[in-house]
Amino acid sequence: MRINLTTRPEPGRRSLPTLILAAALLAMSCSGDDGVRAPSDQPSTATPTMEWAIAVHGGAGSPSREMSEETRQAYEQALLGAIDLARKHLSEGGAAIDAVELVVVRLEDDERFNAGKGAVYTHDETHELDAAIMDGSDRSCGAVAGLRTVRNPIRLARLVMDRSPHVFMVGRGAEEFATEMKVKRVDNHWFDTEERLEALRRAQEKDHFGTVGAVALDQNGDLAAATSTGGLTNKRWGRVGDVPVIGAGTYADNSCCAISGTGRGEQFIRHTIARSIAALVEGEQLTLAAAAHRVFEERLDPGDGGVILVGPTGEIVLHFNTDGMYRAWANSEGDEGFAIWKDTE
C-alpha cells in the first residue's frame, strides 16, 4: 500500500512533490510505509498555507505502460489545460465551487474521459451520466444520476444545488429539471464514441474507470469538490455508482477537506469512502494523507480506485491503490504537476 504523488516536472515549473521528497525520505524510516509520503503528511514547514490550490483526476485504473508518448502528452495537455482554467480563476480570487465546475465541464467535453462526451456505453448501448458537486463552506450540494440528454451533467448538478430546494435528482425527472433550467441538451447518440463502443464489445474495461473530478481551495478559504462520470461500461438496471452519492465519491467541508473519488463505485458507496476519510481528519485530526491511507487500508481492496483531496491550508493528496490515476495539480506557490502511474516516471 503506497501513498504516492509522482510527477513529470514541466520546464519552468516547480513540482510540488520535489518540495517534499527530501522530507518524505526522512519520514519513511519512522512510518510503517514503504512508499513516499504525500505532502500533507509532512511537518507544516513542508506545507505552507496556500492562497489557493487545485487538483484534478481523470480516473484510476491500469493505464497501459505501452501508452505512446503522444497519448501520454494528450492526457497531460488535457489535465493541465483544465488546471490552467482553474489557476486563472482562483488566482483572480474566484470561488472554489466555480473552479471545480469549470474544470469538470472542460473534462466532460473531452472524449478521452468517461464523463460527458466520452461516457461509456450501458448494456443497452445507451449512455447514462451521473455527477455531483459540493460546497465545503456550508455543505450545500447537488447531485444528478441517470441523465441521458444533458451535455454537461456537472452543470445540472450545480443548478440542483443553486436553483432547487433539492439535492439529488434522477432520471426523467432530472431531465425535466434540465428543460426548465435550459441547459445544453444533446441526443443520447451524441455521446457515442468508437473507443467506448469497442470497450463495450470487449466488455472488459473493468479497471479503466475514467471518471473525472476536481477539488479546490480558494482565497476565501473555501473548499469544493466536483465529480462526473458515465459510470461502468456495460452497466444495467439503472445502476448508479458512488459519484452522485454525497459521502461516497464526493464530499466537501471547510473544516476538514474536499474529496473526489474514482474507482469501483459499489465499494465507495458501501464504505462511504469520502465521508470516512473526512471523519478521520475531523475527529482524529489525522493528516489528509494518513486518513486516506487508513481508510483505503481498512475498507478497500487493492485495485478499488483513488481519491484526490485538498485541505484548508492547500495541502493536496492524490491517493490510489490501482496501478495509476490520471492526475494533475497546482497551487499559489507555483507548484504544478501531472502524473499517471504510481512510481516516479
Next chain:
Amino acid sequence: MRINLTTRPEPGRRSLPTLILAAALLAMSCSGDDGVRAPSDQPSTATPTMEWAIAVHGGAGSPSREMSEETRQAYEQALLGAIDLARKHLSEGGAAIDAVELVVVRLEDDERFNAGKGAVYTHDETHELDAAIMDGSDRSCGAVAGLRTVRNPIRLARLVMDRSPHVFMVGRGAEEFATEMKVKRVDNHWFDTEERLEALRRAQEKDHFGTVGAVALDQNGDLAAATSTGGLTNKRWGRVGDVPVIGAGTYADNSCCAISGTGRGEQFIRHTIARSIAALVEGEQLTLAAAAHRVFEERLDPGDGGVILVGPTGEIVLHFNTDGMYRAWANSEGDEGFAIWKDTE
C-alpha cells in the same frame, strides 16, 4: 435540544425507558442537557448486553395533538405488530437483516405510512418510491430510487444487495431489474390513497414525513438497518431524498451501530447524518445517544427529523428534533414500548 425516549407502557410489559429514567435523572445535572437521556448514555449497568433488539419508526414530524384515541391506537397496533414480527424472528435466532426487511415490508403495506402503499403523491400526481437496506456485518447494501411499480421497494433493495453486482439502481433500469427478479408489481395508481391526495391538494404536509425504518441487532451480534419512503409530497424532477443514500438516511456497521433516519432528506444528505453519527461512535467512542445528540445539534435545524439507532450491545436510541416521531422498540430483556410525542405521555 432534547434526547427523549418516551413511552406508553403496555399492560404486562416493562418499558425500556422506565429502566433508565432514574439513572437519567442522576445524569441530567452533569450533562448540558435539559432532556432525559437515552439508555445508551447511562453506565453499562443500565444497558446489559441484549441477545437481540429491534426499533422501528414511522416518520418524524408534528403529529396532531388532537389525534383521536382510535388513531393513536391504530398507529400503536401497526408499529407493535411490526415489532412482534421482528421479535418472533430474532428470538428464534433469525438474522437482523431479515428482521429489518420483514418489518419494513409490513409497514410498506400499511397505508398510514409514507412508504409502499401509502406513498405520497409527486407534483405530477404519480408515486415514486425509494428504499435502502444495509447489513452491518460486512457493510453490504442495496438501494433503489424512483420506483413506480414495485409494491415493496425494500424487497427490491434487498435483491440489489443479494443478487446484483451493484448497490444502487434508479428509475426505469431498476424496474427492469424488478422484472428480472419477479418481485410483486402494481400499477402506479395502486399507490393512490384519498388521504395522500388531500395532502397533495393542500401541498402542505411538510412536516409529516411518514417514512418508515427499522434497525436490529440479532443473536449473532450482527446489526442491520432498512428504510423506505414515498419521499416528499409534491416532489418534482425525480427528486431523491436521503433514504437510498447510504450514509445519509441509512447505515449499518457492526463496529458501531445501525441507523435509520426520517426527516428533511436534503438536510440528511448534505450533512451525511447517519455516517456522521456512526463516525463519532466509532472514532470518538461516544455513546449512541451522545453521538446522535451532537450531530443533530451541530448539523441540523430544529424540526429536521429523527433517527433510530441500535448498537452492538442492544442499546436503542430514538432521537428527533421534531415534535414527535412514531416509534416502537423491543429487546430480549422483555422491554417493549411505543410512543409518538416528545414528552412522556
